[in-house]
Amino acid sequence: MTVIHHMKTLIILNMIIILAAMLGCTRYDEKLAVEYSISKSYSDVNVQFRDGDGVLRDTIIHLQSIEDQWQYHFEARRGDIVYVSAIYFDSSSTVTAGILLEGKLFKQGSSNKEPGKYVTVSGTVPY
Amino acid sequence: MERLIKLLFIAAAGIALLAGCKKETKITEVSSGKIIICFDHRVDDLPMVRDSLMYTNEAGNPYMINEIQYFISDFTLYGAGGSQVVIDDWKDIHYVDTDIPETWTWEVYDEIPQGWYDSVSFTFGITAEKNKSFMYVNPPERDMFWPEYLGGGYHYLKLNGKWLPAGQAYQTRPFDFHLGIGQIYFSYPDSITGYVQNYFTVCPPGSALQVINGQSTKFNIVMNIENWFKEPHIYDHDQWGGYIMQNQDAMALARENGHNVFTLELCKK
Amino acid sequence: MNRGACIALILFSLSYYACAQSGLIITGKILDGDELHPVPGAEIILNEKSVGTLSDAYGNFRLDGLSSGTITLTVRHIGYKVLRKKVELADENIEYLTLLLTPDIKTLSEFVLTDKAPGRSRIPGKAIPVSRMSPLTDGTVQHDLGDYMRNAANISGIRKGAIGIDPVIRGFKYSQLNVQINGGHKIEGGCPNRMDPATSHVEMEDLESVSVIKGPYALRFGPSLGGVISLETHIPVTASDFYTSVHTLLGYESNWNGFREHLRVTAGGRGYFLSITGGRKEYDDYNAGTGDLIPSSFTRYNFKLQAGALLSDHQKLVLSAEEQNGYHVAFPALPMDERRDHTRLASMDYSYLPEEGRIRSIIAKAYYSVINHLMDNKERPSSDTVTAVSEIDAVNRGVRMEASLHAGQGNLTLGVDIENILKDGQRTKSMILQPALPVKRESLWNRGVIVNTGFFTDYSLMLGSYEVTLAARLDINHAESGALEVFGGNQQELYRFGKDSIRSDFLNFSVSAGVHRMLNEYVSFSLALGRGVRSPDMTERFIILLPIGYDPFDYLGNPALKPETNNQIDIGLKYQQPQWGEAGLTCFYSLVENFITGQIIPPSVQKPLSKDVVGVKKFHNGGLARLRGFEMEYTSPGSLLISGGIRASFTYGTIAEAVQYTTDGQGDPTGQEVIANDALSEIPPFEASGFIQGNIAGGKLKPKISCRLVAPQNHVSEVQYEKKTPGFIVANIAFIARLNGHIEINGGVNNLFDASYYEHLNRNIIGSELPLYEPGRVFYINLVFSL
Incomplete structure (x- = not known):
């Protein structure tokens, strides 16, 4: 009788270990650092961007000089959409918009003396 | 009983092994013909040459054409006695792109009743009811989208080129001569209070067409590019600048100039 | 881990x-x-x-x-x-x-499984053609049921990606096949592209047997047009003494670099049992024989609880609850990948199996299946312009009750089954290249509901030396949905099908008859005739603009579709002799009325809404279709030192009338013509296979060599511009080693010569003309412990 009882305990213990090992969770929930940057502009720039909560925000930025940069930092999950868009109306201006993931350049776009044309840089954080 | 079963089996096996009937095609009777529309683009009666600063418009701007893309829709043929044939059996909106030669020829699917047709007309652009955002998902039509907040739908026309501004010797500026849904601003560039539909109907002058039973009649719809910039309004790039999508005054001018941009000519055999 | x-x-x-x-x-x-x-x-x-x-x-x-x-x-x-x-x-x-x-030939009906298991409905009559497969005993547990089923005669499958190969039997597919688990549990897959057909919702490690009942004959299992796929999962038994058992499988497949684990622990005794099961699969991309890496990775895990009790000597109640999850499953032939699939299944089974008296059995079942399916294009280049995410909920509920009695000289079975399907889904498109990031939401299904109530009966008896079975079925089918609408920007309507014309109701009557006779001690003859009717499914009635077929068209549902009817005849001959083996030939001919297929709609009426799609097709009843073919099989006795078998099958399908468009250089049509007897699309070609197996050391070691020859498929649909497929040969080696009663090792090499090939039914990779190639050489090994 005790032999059978011993066996049952072993079975249950092993079952729990194996099942627990099997029902592992995925590693896809991690968050990554995202940075939007607007730079290299001679004039005011209308910027639209998708923030960390998935809300589309509007802002007008004033860059002090050609070396100046506007940045926005937040955390995004894999699979989230990242989006930044810039437009200027000065006929001799330029702009460069970029998205960085964990410090590395993900996407970039620019325009040169094209007032009224949107520069849109966007994508999905890769899995 | 056994013989019957054997017969059944042989019959069944025979059916199973039979390869089936041969294919046949049926030919339906016609008392109608087809039309083929060719789109041609000219400046001053000569075929358009792209990317070359060789033209001057009525306002005196030297200019070049890079590409032209546009939609026409509701193509209608008018017969004797008031009959009308509207082209919409397959495609009702046709896209023309000077970069894509396949779009320069439209072999119309519709069967056109045979006979004489005095004139044709079409909508330049897309009417309000049909011009719906996101209805095109694939290039090239998809890339004609007109931004939602500016009115949505699709561009009627993209005529892209470069002009030499007054006082410049060689430094050209790009112009986007675009037509689409216009906006009315309370204060530019925000607060849009209304939208304006800028499509218009074109009745190109030209000779009558004959559609013959079982044959295809080919004709050209010619865009005379210089006419966009001259009548009734002289259009000056120096005045309007390179970007007019948010300038309803400029687009209204373009719309009115459009009345005599197109002509129809039959193809010589 | x-x-x-x-x-x-x-x-x-x-x-x-x-x-x-x-x-x-x-x-x-x-x-x-x-x-x-x-x-x-x-x-x-x-x-x-x-x-x-x-x-x-x-x-x-x-x-x-x-x-x-x-x-x-x-x-x-x-x-x-x-x-x-x-x-x-x-x-x-x-x-x-x-x-x-040794089976006792005097028994009347075929048993799907034995009496001691909870009541499983039996196949009425021996005249009905059945293919039976037992994955756990033939030692070829694979990771996908659709893939496994392709081993049987005249059964093929449509591959769109990693898993979820969709079975095609004698040219019949999708809702023409009635897929059910344990005698009636039905599952409505979540994905409109059929990433998850019902057969993909059963874990192979759990599957005891697969019975493919061909033809519209076995009417007690539900409306069946082309056939029934009856899946029997493992259900523990009660025993005279308390027992515990553990069954584990560990498997590995090379090429995919795929790992698989499965564990089942059962305890039972006099009058009860309890069982817990869990499993996990994690696979990477595979290399085709061409050397190309095909995106095919996936992760799946599942968990199941079963409990049963003997209510009396002859009454049993079984309860079962299961949860399955799939993550990041690649489908290169579809525009999206499966991001997450969450399925929950629950069922309750009652059976009464008295040993004497007029009643033979009473069985009842209630089931509930819920699927939440999430898919997107985020790992595709198309997501650089438009990011699309689709989420679908599919709920399937039902009950089934059946009573079987001795009546007159034979057995009478009566029953009722009710199935209720609810489907709702939405696709969200974010135009990430446009100013102000417009987001568009489109309904894929708008609360579509189908309720089918069926009454069935069949009667089997011996008339002299003939076993005769007659069956009939009445289905009351009701369907409705919210309005089918698509909106563009600024809420402009791009498509609408009004609410009032969406309801449809059908009364479908199906019949079948079968005759079976032993011509002598070894030879038997069977003839089956049937007329089965099926109502259109959720997709055919209500789908809103999605490329669900193999061709690049957006499909539109048609709520006004009429039911499809299959009139079929099957004739079979079988020779069975203990020393010689078993040989059989079955021929079938099928005439399908109101065949449901797609009809091209001009862009002036509706433009496609999916990327890379060339046009729109609306489901319609396309007239008469004909399918005919045969299956031929010989197997030598398995107990010999060396045994073997060969098999051949063929299906030929045509549709009476099909409209073909003539096109210009741009792909736009310039006219149309009607083609008679065009080939039906997606029909697999002639196939022959053979195997030789050894039986060494009293069955402890069984090596096996098998070979499959598939002819080129040149009989393709002209109207749909279907492409021909070249023929190919694939060889496999395998072995099963049973070390003692507790440990089994099976393994082998699939596609031994690393052939580069694709099946006719494999779809093309999205955005290219290339078909999805099958995996190259795969070494696999499975360790099975049972205690």
């Missing part, structure tokens, strides 16, 4: 052996003498006394505490002749004693 499971398993096995018991032990397996499938619930009695045991669901049994000497084992089971075997016991345990039971 995999290593952890391995170590735990080894520890457990060692601990088992540490708990040795006194006395000698006999372990063995009870198998059906003809088909070599296990016989569960067989009584193995010792020395004519009432001491003994029952074989488990895998046919395994164990007798402990024996003394040396000669003993007699008596084995009994319904449907078989009683077996008596003398066994000499010396000083050692006897391991892996195989006992073969």
